[in-house]
């Protein structure tokens with residue numbers, strides 16, 4: 486389940502020696518791999534047209550499979566040849582609060598993995614991020630805490646790399662050329678912990694009510710049964 490698995494909530498509760506929250510009673514919407522694939526496929530033309538990314542940063546673990554699917558539909562062209570867009574991974578753990586929405590907004594994000602700048606190829610002379618059109622990919626925008634954190638940290642890295650460019654005109658050119666955007670498969674329509682910063686484009690494949698999204702990669706039981714049970718998904722008009 487997501488955003489943020491129930492397991493994460495219980496782990497955070499254990500870590501803080503506080504009782505876990507009451508079980509979530511929101512309606513559950515089961516999603517198949519094909520649902521995710523089709524939603525991403527349908528979003529790709531707009532992403533290419535409006536942003537044309539040349540680097541993906543996948544937020545693990547939920548962003549990994551969506552980033553890989555999106556790469557199938559977005560290619561860059563270099564010297565007349567179509568090229569795959571590289572995918573970098575970041576790992577973030579959200580220590581969710583256990584109380585109401587005000588507390589949730591204060592959720593803490595812990596970095597467990599960050600970009601390997603040494604593998605950013607031809608743009609490395611500028612530090613790896615400069616001049617890139619960077620698309621941050623995740624499966625769900627729930628409270629938005631994770632996305633806001635990720636964009637803020639990436640912007641810090643970009644600023645550090647810009648500070649190393651001694652030629653002022655070149656620095657300004659690179660500042661202008663470096664772009665950030667967000668793609669999520671699902672955006673939950675609910676109060677958010679923060680705003681997407683100005684200048685950062687935002688794409689979501691599907692906007693959903695605040696339901697329990699049961700992703701196929703989280704299925705511990707029979708995946709065929711998970712798929713079959715999608716017939717029980719609540720109708721959008723009932724949510």
Ligand SMILES: O=P(O)(O)OC[C@H]1O[C@H](OP(=O)(O)OP(=O)(O)O)[C@H](O)[C@@H]1O
Nearest residue numbers: 488489490545546547627628629630631
């Ligand atoms: O919008 P937010 O409230 O920040 O929540 C969204 C985040 O929560 C989930 O991660 P989770 O901690 O469940 O880890 P996972 O990706 O490994 O499942 C999800 O993958 C997003 O990254």
